[in-house]
Amino acid sequence: MRLYEYEGIDIFESVGIPVPRRGVAETTEDALIIAGEIGYPVVLKAQVLVGGRGLAGGVKTATTPEELEEISGTLFNFEIKGLPVRKLMVCEKADILRELYMGITVDGFSGKPVVVVSTEGGAHIEETARTSPDKIASFYCDPTFGFYPFQARMLLRRLGLSERLLTFCADVLVRLYRVFSQFDALIAEINPMVILKTGYQGGLLAVDSVIEIDNSALSRIQYPLPQMTERIENPLERKGREIGVTYVDLGGDIGIIASGAGLGMATMDIIGQRLRPANFLETGGGITEELLYKCMELVIMKVNLRAIFINIYGGINPIHEGARGVVRYIRDHNVTLPIVAKALGNHQEETWEIFRSGGVHVVTEAPTEIAVDRLFELVGKK
Amino acid sequence: MSILIDDKTRVIVQGITGKIGSTQTRWMLKYGTTVVGGVTPGKGGNTVEDLPVFDSVEEAVQETGANASVFFVPAPFVLDAFYETADAGIKLIVVVPEHIPVHDVIKMRAYALEKEVLALGPTTPGILVPGKGKMGIMPGSLFSPGRVGIISRSGTLSYEFAGILSEKDIGQSAVVGMGADSVILTNLPDILKLFEADDETDAVIIVGEVGGMQEEKAAEFIANGMTKPVASYIAGRFSPEGKCMGHAGAIVRGSAGTVESKCEALKASGAEILKSPIEVIDWTIKNDIH
Numbered sequence: 163m164r165l166y167e168y169e170g171i172d173i174f175e176s177v178g179i180p181v182p183r184r185g186v187a188e189t190t191e192d193a194l195i196i197a198g199e200i201g202y203p204v205v206l207k208a209q210v211l212v213g214g215r216g217l218a219g220g221v222k223t224a225t226t227p228e229e230l231e232e233i234s235g236t237l238f239n240f241e242i243k244g245l246p247v248r249k250l251m252v253c254e255k256a257d258i259l260r261e262l263y264m265g266i267t268v269d270g271f272s273g274k275p276v277v278v279v280s281t282e283g284g285a286h287i288e289e290t291a292r293t294s295p296d297k298i299a300s301f302y303c304d305p306t307f308g309f310y311p312f313q314a315r316m317l318l319r320r321l322g323l324s325e326r327l328l329t330f331c332a333d334v335l336v337r338l339y340r341v342f343s344q345f346d347a348l349i350a351e352i353n354p355m356v357i358l359k360t361g362y363q364g365g366l367l368a369v370d371s372v373i374e375i376d377n378s379a380l381s382r383i384q385y386p387l388p389q390m391t392e393r394i395e396n397p398l399e400r401k402g403r404e405i406g407v408t409y410v411d412l413g414g415d416i417g418i419i420a421s422g423a424g425l426g427m428a429t430m431d432i433i434g435q436r437l438r439p440a441n442f443l444e445t446g447g448g449i450t451e452e453l454l455y456k457c458m459e460l461v462i463m464k465v466n467l468r469a470i471f472i473n474i475y476g477g478i479n480p481i482h483e484g485a486r487g488v489v490r491y492i493r494d495h496n497v498t499l500p501i502v503a504k505a506l507g508n509h510q511e512e513t514w515e516i517f518r519s520g521g522v523h524v525v526t527e528a529p530t531e532i533a534v535d536r537l538f539e540l541v542g543k544k
Numbered sequence: 545m546s547i548l549i550d551d552k553t554r555v556i557v558q559g560i561t562g563k564i565g566s567t568q569t570r571w572m573l574k575y576g577t578t579v580v581g582g583v584t585p586g587k588g589g590n591t592v593e594d595l596p597v598f599d600s601v602e603e604a605v606q607e608t609g610a611n612a613s614v615f616f617v618p619a620p621f622v623l624d625a626f627y628e629t630a631d632a633g634i635k636l637i638v639v640v641p642e643h644i645p646v647h648d649v650i651k652m653r654a655y656a657l658e659k660e661v662l663a664l665g666p667t668t669p670g671i672l673v674p675g676k677g678k679m680g681i682m683p684g685s686l687f688s689p690g691r692v693g694i695i696s697r698s699g700t701l702s703y704e705f706a707g708i709l710s711e712k713d714i715g716q717s718a719v720v721g722m723g724a725d726s727v728i729l730t731n732l733p734d735i736l737k738l739f740e741a742d743d744e745t746d747a748v749i750i751v752g753e754v755g756g757m758q759e760e761k762a763a764e765f766i767a768n769g770m771t772k773p774v775a776s777y778i779a780g781r782f783s784p785e786g787k788c789m790g791h792a793g794a795i796v797r798g799s800a801g802t803v804e805s806k807c808e809a810l811k812a813s814g815a816e817i818l819k820s821p822i823e824v825i826d827w828t829i830k831n832d833i834h
Contacts, residue, residue: 213791265795266792267792267796268647268726269796270726270727270757271756271758273650273653273654273727274650276796287791288791288795291791291795292798298795300795300796304654305647305651305653305654306651306654306655349793351791351792353791376645376646378643378644378646379647382645420700422701423724424696424701425700425701425704425779427698427780428698428779430782430783431781431782431820435820442783446642447642475683475699475703476683477681477683477699477700478640478681478699506686507685507686508683510685528686528704528710529704529707529708529821529822530704530821530822531820531821531822532822
């Protein structure tokens with residue numbers, strides 16, 4: 163689950179990382195009140211869960227209330243990469259001397275947390291990584307050992323940091339690791355970590371946050387977090403999350419239900435060569451009669467649907483139970499859309515029989531391509 | 545000798561008293577696997593499928609001579625069970641459950657390396673050696689004995705490839721689910737190494753997916769150390785891009801992770817790229833693989 167910038171900054175503050183004075187506004191009136199308390203100039207930052215916000219025009223400085231009203235009005239009517247702006251963070255404007263980058267993520271291949279720092283913080287950090295790798299330093303941690311101040315200092319010394327700045331930045335980096343670890347983060351990032359012209363707050367200020375929490379760990383985090391489902395803008399995707407499947411809304415008109423992400427993606431790739439998938443739906447290993455009933459309900463909610471393609475395997479999943487859910491849905495709602503199902507593995511014969519009793523077109527060969535040919539015969543071209 | 549599972553493999557099932565654990569134990573036994581017992585803390589002394597259930601892995605090892613374990617343990621308890629199993633001296637662990645926190649997986653991985661445990665998963669269908677046995681959830685009816693190795697990130701796609709091959713009477717030497725998570729316990733190149741060294745395997749199929757850099761690293765291994773023919777299918781060509789936030793991942797990975805990056809790397813290493821799973825049939829004909 164991705165957190166909004168303001169939520170991440172609250173978390174940073176809770177572990178003692180220096181952060182700016184700020185408030186969250188849902189209206190221009192709120193923003194004016196917050197700015198009045200902080201004092202001008204203030205920075206207005208659109209709260210959206212997508213990268214590249216600054217370059218897209220979602221961050222502006224206001225020096226007077228009049229200017230704030232104008233900017234706030236514009237930002238609240240703004241969409242960034244298709245996402246509406248519902249909240250603004252209003253914060254004090256930092257007196258910037260330099261900008262650093264600090265980020266921690268998990269490196270998938272080595273299976274280790276990797277701490278990345280750079281002297282060139284800001285929106286262009288990925289470009290810096292490509293063009294000036296000497297300005298980036300990284301350290302792979304032993305996950306059972308953790309990350310200690312001496313390691314942070316060694317890392318930061320490689321960027322040329324020294325004296326008080328070295329120890330202060332090392333302290334922040336270790337606190338960031340604490341966030342990474344305690345919040346089961348997939349990423350915890352401060353970009354930029356501002357070095358101020360004055361000594362205020364020790365001379366450092368984390369003016370931005372990126373935190374993504376591992377969905378598999380949400381239930382064990384000892385901190386009040388928002389509900390995952392509230393974060394999902396698309397109503398169909400939200401319903402998918404509620405019933406416990408992965409659903410991605412797509413532009414086409416062929417519904418897909420698959421057991422397993424890889425099989426789902428392959429199904430989409432094969433269908434996508436000739437037809438347009440309406441969605442990606444992956445059940446995971448928890449198929450029951452009830453779950454597939456709800457999957458049918460969800461897939462059919464998509465308007466202009468022309469057919470449904472079911473691709474499931476009986477390994478961990480009792481697909482015969484799943485088939486009962488599909489057929490029960492067909493009967494309850496008099497579904498007349500063509501439905502093609504390929505179902506193999508444990509209980510396959512029983513599954514085929516149940517599907518056929520509901521009028522589903524069953525394909526018994528292994529290749530998904532053959533089942534998609536059948537689908538194509540039934541629905542024709544795009 | 546087949547890889548991972550052979551005549552000496554004695555399997556315990558952790559979480560054997562659960563619904564999935566007991567059902568899958570029945571399927572594993574039916575397939576001919578030497579399952580010798582199970583573990584569920586607090587349920588010691590019971591039996592499942594006529595097999596003894598123990599409170600601890602240590603006891604199970606002492607009483608049954610078990611040397612391999614397959615997990616059907618609920619995700620929040622897997623880290624603890626993994627440490628326990630490695631400490632009891634078991635050297636092959638298959639972690640079937642999905643939704644295990646990544647921060648647990650990285651600890652398990654570090655511990656497995658330290659204890660020289662070969663572990664697969666999480667989110668893996670396990671291992672199946674046709675005709676010999678299976679650890680995990682693969683549906684036995686789709687597999688047949690032969691000389692093609694399959695390694696897959698996706699469970700159900702490994703069944704798809706085995707099913708396509710078996711329909712054409714092309715059998716498999718072993719099918720290994722490496723696990724679908726972003727961090728896995730044994731990386732793809734290390735599994736490839738087992739197939740390269742296996743005298744019962746003539747060729748290998750890698751079934752990958754968009755994301756991560758396992759396939760790119762596998763390409764490095766193929767270029768430098770693989771003599772057997774390799775074919776690869778990478779799923780996710782039409783997958784919508786995620787709305788990426790933060791930069792740390794991109795800085796660490798560089799350009800790796802896309803279907804294009806994986807296919808290019810594998811092609812350059814000499815592997816054949818399959819654009820669609822069914823093309824595997826032509827590949828076997830072209831390379832005279834039976």
